[in-house]
Amino acid sequence: MRFGIVTFPGSNSDIDAYQTVVDGIGEDAVMLWHKGHDLAGADVLILPGGFAYGDYLRAGAIARFSPIMREVCAFADRGGRVLAICNGFQIACEAGLLPGALVRNSGLKFLGRPVRVRVESTDTAFTNAYAPGQVLRLPIAHGEGRFVADPHVIDALEAEGRVIMRYVDTAGEATPEGNPNGSMHNIAGIISAAGNVLGLMPHPERAADSLLGAPDGLPMFESLVARVAA
Amino acid sequence: MSRYRVSVHIVPRTGVLDPQGHAVADALHSLGFAQVRDVRVGRHVVVDADAETPEAAGSAVRAMCERLLANPVIEDFEIASIARP
Numbered sequence: 040m041r042f043g044i045v046t047f048p049g050s051n052s053d054i055d056a057y058q059t060v061v062d063g064i065g066e067d068a069v070m071l072w073h074k075g076h077d078l079a080g081a082d083v084l085i086l087p088g089g090f091a092y093g094d095y096l097r098a099g100a101i102a103r104f105s106p107i108m109r110e111v112c113a114f115a116d117r118g119g120r121v122l123a124i125c126n127g128f129q130i131a132c133e134a135g136l137l138p139g140a141l142v143r144n145s146g147l148k149f150l151g152r153p154v155r156v157r158v159e160s161t162d163t164a165f166t167n168a169y170a171p172g173q174v175l176r177l178p179i180a181h182g183e184g185r186f187v188a189d190p191h192v193i194d195a196l197e198a199e200g201r202v203i204m205r206y207v208d209t210a211g212e213a214t215p216e217g218n219p220n221g222s223m224h225n226i227a228g229i230i231s232a233a234g235n236v237l238g239l240m241p242h243p244e245r246a247a248d249s250l251l252g253a254p255d256g257l258p259m260f261e262s263l264v265a266r267v268a269a
Numbered sequence: 270m271s272r273y274r275v276s277v278h279i280v281p282r283t284g285v286l287d288p289q290g291h292a293v294a295d296a297l298h299s300l301g302f303a304q305v306r307d308v309r310v311g312r313h314v315v316v317d318a319d320a321e322t323p324e325a326a327g328s329a330v331r332a333m334c335e336r337l338l339a340n341p342v343i344e345d346f347e348i349a350s351i352a353r354p
Contacts, residue, residue, distance in 0.1 A: 097340055100337065100340065101337075142285070142343055188342065189342070
């Protein structure tokens with residue numbers, strides 16, 4: 040199975056994603072330069088973390104117009120699986136692949152630390168290798184990670200079970216204490232209506248190695264392999 | 270064709286929490302400006318472009334705002350001025 044990892048100028052977690060795919064789950068990965076139009080036969084695309092175009096204007100605002108995004112959006116329209124991590128999530132929202140937007144953390148500070156997130160649904164291509172309600176320890180590294188959307192959009196996401204990950208506190212509850220950035224409803228990750236595009240602010244590709252004491256991100260990649268193989 | 274300088278204000282939509290604006294309001298209060306009720310912090314973009322008329326310049330920049338310069342999910346924009354540079 041081939042993962043295509045898009046590299047924008049300023050992406051920095053593309054290599055982490057590559058290593059997680061190749062060393063973590065032993066699958067094939069290719070880097071896709073943002074200026075190209077070739078997805079290299081990838082089965083799954085990753086929009087990685089980083090600071091594409093320096094986050095100029097708004098995070099992801101310029102990257103969404105990169106040449107390869109034409110193919111990425113067409114791929115998603117056809118039901119192709121896209122994993123949009125952190126800056127990738129910001130790009131996906133700007134591109135309209137996912138609803139809502141990511142704005143400045145409510146505490147105004149850049150946060151680079153582990154958080155607890157609860158898996159709200161395992162009935163997705165991205166989370167089927169987790170247990171329902173499993174609480175993961177994943178790192179965040181963002182200044183603009185607060186997920187916002189109009190109330191009717193938030194309500195629809197909740198009603199349709201499209202909130203896939205939620206920030207939780209030490210008791211596993213989605214409280215303000217457990218919310219690092221002020222995201223509405225403690226939303227850490229959402230999925231598209233067709234279930235093929237997942238956006239999340241935490242970094243599973245930076246927590247995919249038990250040697251680092253942070254293995255909780257690996258099952259997200261294992262989920263993708265399991266679903267495509269099925 | 271003439272050259273125009275179009276100024277755009279882009280601000281967080283009311284209803285979107287603006288912690289930066291809130292922090293600035295708190296700072297103003299601590300400086301003694303008790304009369305401040307609210308502050309919104311946004312962006313000012315100046316577009317220097319060619320157009321046939323000022324109206325055409327404004328309408329082109331409005332399209333630029335809708336396409337790129339502002340994100341309607343979280344921001345409102347207004348054309349503040351259209352001038353000759």
